[in-house]
Amino acid sequence: MVAAEDPESFFATAPPLGDAGAVAARLQEFLARNSSRSHPSEGGGRRRIVCVTSGGTTVPLEQRCVRYIDNFSSGHRGAASTEYFLKAGYAVIFVHRRGSYQPFCRFLPDDSFLNFFDITTESKVQVVESHTTVVKKAIGEYSKAIEGGSLLKLPFTTIFEYLQLLKMVATSMSSVGLHGMFYLAAAVSDFYVPWDSMAKHKIQSAGGPLDMKLSQVPKMLSVLRNQWAPLAFCISFKLETDSEILIQKAEMALNKYKMNVVVANLLATYKEEVVVVSDGERNTIRRCSKDEDLEEHIIELLEKSHSKYIYSSADACSKNGYEKVIPLGIESLA
Amino acid sequence: MVAAEDPESFFATAPPLGDAGAVAARLQEFLARNSSRSHPSEGGGRRRIVCVTSGGTTVPLEQRCVRYIDNFSSGHRGAASTEYFLKAGYAVIFVHRRGSYQPFCRFLPDDSFLNFFDITTESKVQVVESHTTVVKKAIGEYSKAIEGGSLLKLPFTTIFEYLQLLKMVATSMSSVGLHGMFYLAAAVSDFYVPWDSMAKHKIQSAGGPLDMKLSQVPKMLSVLRNQWAPLAFCISFKLETDSEILIQKAEMALNKYKMNVVVANLLATYKEEVVVVSDGERNTIRRCSKDEDLEEHIIELLEKSHSKYIYSSADACSKNGYEKVIPLGIESLA
Numbered sequence: 001m002v003a004a005e006d007p008e009s010f011f012a013t014a015p016p017l018g019d020a021g022a023v024a025a026r027l028q029e030f031l032a033r034n035s036s037r038s039h040p041s042e043g044g045g046r047r048r049i050v051c052v053t054s055g056g057t058t059v060p061l062e063q064r065c066v067r068y069i070d071n072f073s074s075g076h077r078g079a080a081s082t083e084y085f086l087k088a089g090y091a092v093i094f095v096h097r098r099g100s101y102q103p104f105c106r107f108l109p110d111d112s113f114l115n116f117f118d119i120t121t122e123s124k125v126q127v128v129e130s131h132t133t134v135v136k137k138a139i140g141e142y143s144k145a146i147e148g149g150s151l152l153k154l155p156f157t158t159i160f161e162y163l164q165l166l167k168m169v170a171t172s173m174s175s176v177g178l179h180g181m182f183y184l185a186a187a188v189s190d191f192y193v194p195w196d197s198m199a200k201h202k203i204q205s206a207g208g209p210l211d212m213k214l215s216q217v218p219k220m221l222s223v224l225r226n227q228w229a230p231l232a233f234c235i236s237f238k239l240e241t242d243s244e245i246l247i248q249k250a251e252m253a254l255n256k257y258k259m260n261v262v263v264a265n266l267l268a269t270y271k272e273e274v275v276v277v278s279d280g281e282r283n284t285i286r287r288c289s290k291d292e293d294l295e296e297h298i299i300e301l302l303e304k305s306h307s308k309y310i311y312s313s314a315d316a317c318s319k320n321g322y323e324k325v326i327p328l329g330i331e332s333l334a
Numbered sequence: 335m336v337a338a339e340d341p342e343s344f345f346a347t348a349p350p351l352g353d354a355g356a357v358a359a360r361l362q363e364f365l366a367r368n369s370s371r372s373h374p375s376e377g378g379g380r381r382r383i384v385c386v387t388s389g390g391t392t393v394p395l396e397q398r399c400v401r402y403i404d405n406f407s408s409g410h411r412g413a414a415s416t417e418y419f420l421k422a423g424y425a426v427i428f429v430h431r432r433g434s435y436q437p438f439c440r441f442l443p444d445d446s447f448l449n450f451f452d453i454t455t456e457s458k459v460q461v462v463e464s465h466t467t468v469v470k471k472a473i474g475e476y477s478k479a480i481e482g483g484s485l486l487k488l489p490f491t492t493i494f495e496y497l498q499l500l501k502m503v504a505t506s507m508s509s510v511g512l513h514g515m516f517y518l519a520a521a522v523s524d525f526y527v528p529w530d531s532m533a534k535h536k537i538q539s540a541g542g543p544l545d546m547k548l549s550q551v552p553k554m555l556s557v558l559r560n561q562w563a564p565l566a567f568c569i570s571f572k573l574e575t576d577s578e579i580l581i582q583k584a585e586m587a588l589n590k591y592k593m594n595v596v597v598a599n600l601l602a603t604y605k606e607e608v609v610v611v612s613d614g615e616r617n618t619i620r621r622c623s624k625d626e627d628l629e630e631h632i633i634e635l636l637e638k639s640h641s642k643y644i645y646s647s648a649d650a651c652s653k654n655g656y657e658k659v660i661p662l663g664i665e666s667l668a
Contacts, residue, residue: 068404117473
């Protein structure tokens with residue numbers, strides 16, 4: 001079995017993205033449109049662009065995939081965060097698992113969907129009165145984001161698709177420099193089966209117990225930070241089930257991968273509480289009521305940190321004469 | 335590691351269903367209501383009840399589950415089949431994977447959901463004109479099934495939940511004897527990690543490559559056939575990626591597990607074609623157009639086979655004096 005635990009061999013052996021050309025074109029068009037705009041926040045400046053990743057990646061166990069390993073993630077955090085980033089004036093590239101929660105659609109019932117509709121006396125189908133307000137608000141905000149060209153949705157399923165998309169988005173976003181943000185909320189597999197050592201057909205069960213050897217997925221956070229988008233403001237997530245090791249692992253990630261922020265959460269309480277860990281700071285954000293979105297407060301905090309980062313980096317750059325690495329559009333902040 | 339590959343130890347070590355009591359009560363009430371009704375088909379007789387299983391089961395790799403192995407299955411076949419079983423007069427127990435396709439909701443778009451709605455001049459939210467017909471039909475049929483008490487929906491996620499639900503449904507359905515049918519379309523995991531040998535917390539990735547040993551899930555088809563519901567008409571499914579072994583594996587399942595019918599399909603063509611294999615017969619069903627549901631023809635064929643089975647079994651029973659095993663309600667056929 002080939003190890004394929006370094007980034008180069010991961011990409012060299014991964015099955016190529018089916019629609020890479022079309023995705024690249026949409027991405028370029030989106031970035032060009034949005035980076036010519038200005039940011040609505042105090043101080044203005046070039047429009048900020050965030051790549052939100054959301055949902056879990058799968059690891060196929062067979063090339064013609066019947067079985068796969070999946071990571072728990074509904075994508076609710078990524079979808080909710082996307083809504084608040086848009087509200088804060090960011091353009092959002094929403095890299096999401098197919099079938100996971102979508103921005104502005106979080107209110108939709110999972111199951112008893114048809115209870116949502118009424119048939120009117122004129123034989124039109126309408127949303128029942130009790131849900132009208134929430135649906136109307138959602139349609140309004142969604143249409144605004146789509147028609148305004150501020151939201152680009154890119155779907156993935158497997159770890160192969162996810163990492164190729166992330167690489168493509170990140171290398172394209174290097175052009176927006178400090179104004180770019182990565183909000184890496186997707187639950188990315190730690191282990192995988194390299195494509196070329198994978199069973200071609202469905203694994204047969206007659207052979208007795210199954211012994212599976214999985215390789216480690218290369219740690220792409222380092223590559224993102226060091227090569228793909230070195231100036232971007234980067235937020236990664238740590239989800240653990242054991243509270244004993246959570247903060248320690250978050251701080252390790254902060255140092256090891258040079259993240260700007262790590263959002264730490266526990267599986268048991270991730271809807272109620274997160275700890276936002278950055279260099280020398282820990283902010284605990286807790287939800288006060290069920291109607292409140294934790295994400296509203298997370299994004300509020302991150303937007304401020306991103307502003308500080310842009311100002312201080314631009315400042316440091318101009319003091320040190322590093323104008324060459326200053327991205328386009330930074331002039332207005334100098 | 336405990337092997338737990340026999341049914342007894344599987345159930346003994348599985349984490350118990352959270353709401354077993356409530357599910358059992360709903361099930362009893364559903365069976366009592368429907369078995370007092372008559373079947374609409376030619377010849378009449380006691381109402382037939384089918385248990386449709388649908389979607390893939392997950393195999394948790396950790397007790398506080400972050401990672402799991404999943405089986406590919408959208409649940410489209412099970413959801414579509416449920417619609418046609420209801421149309422054919424069956425009462426349906428729809429045992430489905432949470433989040434998989436639901437009967438009468440197959441038309442719903444996956445993603446661009448909000449494009450579905452319009453806001454009227456009176457500020458009501460309504461379904462856009464082009465989709466009205468299909469939504470109206472779906473709401474009508476869904477309401478009829480729910481209000482008529484012909485559809486019971488029971489959700490599962492893990493292999494532990496699925497097999498416990500199946501056992502509960504099957505042992506309850508033994509009371510409807512020959513009039514019961516099992517249409518086992520769910521994609522059930524072949525391998526699993528027994529609960530008591532499972533990692534309690536999230537598996538850490540720092541320890542290098544992962545070596546996973548999985549046990550075989552005990553073959554419950556035999557138990558269903560021999561112990562839980564020995565008189566029921568049983569249909570299982572075979573999905574393979576390799577056409578070479580498909581029919582051979584379907585015939586093996588037919589003999590080994592004493593299924594009445596095995597529906598064989600290939601991953602590459604399962605939407606267009608299936609082979610319905612029964613003792614001495616093979617029927618290939620092919621879809622002629624994209625607007626057609628393959629399931630309509632499958633259910634038509636199965637309903638006829640089930641009728642034959644009821645008549646011939648009742649006949650055999652009365653000839654051989656096996657009245658003791660004849661289920662209630664068979665009198666009308668004698």
